[in-house]
Amino acid sequence: MAYRSAPLKIITQNCRGLNIPERRTHLLQELRKKHVAIAMLQETHFKEGSTPTLRNSHYPNNYFCNHSTAHKSGVAIILAAELEFKELERIQDSQGRYLFLKGIIADKIYTIATIYLPNRRQAPFLRNTLHQLEDFTDGILLVGGDFNAPLDPTLDSSTGHSCLPQHSISSIRELEALRLVDCWRTLHPTVKDFTYYSALHNRYSRIDYLLIAEEGLSHLLGAEITPATWLDHGSVEMELNSPLYRPKAWTWRLNEALLLDPDTKEQIHQVLEQYFRENDTPEISPISVCEAHKSVICGTLIRIASQKRRRSCLK
Structure with a gap:
């Protein structure tokens, strides 16, 4: 099967609840408008056993990890129809905090991970999650998530500091084991931009991240933060120059x-x-x-x- 080189658009988005049908429709329409191939979602607020429909003809392939007993947390990975994906394995958290998905796209293995950290004890949770991910990972690794804390408070917070102690921040930044790179910061090393505003602390922060393994960094075409509109979190988006994505050719049919x-x-x-x-x-x-x-x-x-x-x- 022949694949042609085309931008592969990836997005991470905190949704703050998708149980209302209009919100799900709005999300899918926005993904389609942006030509997103892979969407990593956090805070879907779906409960295990009662997941609403979150798919259409453009996004028929979706994977969920829901809270076992309550309508809270929850993460998901949504794949576009054009992305021919063969699932190999997945791991999910019973509390809806992370989902790891491994599969084949154009004869190459990808591991996709979406993570939603709690707003307390972020460092130990992330450390344990990444240890599991390290054992699970094969091929090119893509990670998207809401870390509920800035990785670098000096640049990722409007006040220049975080409510977390420095040792916790240092622990959260320990991504070396998986050789993960912050895509947006790589392209904007000194720029301040934010994904979330906390009214409680009167502070803007960049707490939503897209990370890629170092070996995939050469494919990175661009990364941007889009401001929050109908959601309270802005999204982080990136494009990879990848031969693994084959958009369907548009053909006109006579009505x-x-x-x-x-x-x-x-x-x-x-x-x-x-x-x-x-x-x-x-x-x-x-x-x-x-x-x-x-x-x-x-x-x-x-x-x-x-x-x-x-x-x-x-x-």
Whole structure:
């Protein structure tokens, strides 16, 4: 199977609850609008055994890790339909704090991990989680999550400090075992930008991170933080220049109902009449004229269909 090189867009997002159907619909629409291939979500607030539907034709493949007894925490990994993924193994936390997913994309192994740290004792929880992830990891490792603490308070906090003691911060930053790199900070070494505002502490912080193993860093095309809109956390997004992603080629199909509309048939007649009047000349070969007129018809029908959709939306 042939794969062509194309940007692989990855996002991490704290959702702060997706039990309301409108929020799930909004999330999937936003992922599609951004052409996201892999979404790592935190705080879905789904309960084990009662996971709502979070899929559509563009994102049919999703993996959940929910809290065993309550509607809180919860993480998920959402994969686009274009990303042909073969699952090998997964590990999930009974409290809905992390989900590790291992699989094959274009004959290469990827390990994808989404993590949601508690707002207390972040350091020991992350340390134990990363130890498990180290034993589980194969291939290229991608990690996204809400760490509930800045990795570098000097740059990742508007006040320049954190409520966590320094030894805890140092422990959280111990990512060397998995050779993980902060994608956004790698491209913006001195910039201050934030993903969350705490009204309690009157402080902006960057507590949401996308990390990649060092061996995958050469594929990194870009990384950005997008401001919070309908959610209280901004998202972190990155693009990898990867041959492992194969978007489906868009093919146009004729809506045959257009040919039953007298106005549409009249417009096509006028367009073709003008086309042949301007192009059926001795300077242009008949074969070229015939082949090109197909594109003219196609473009006209696409324009008419688009106009009809816009009018129907305005009603």
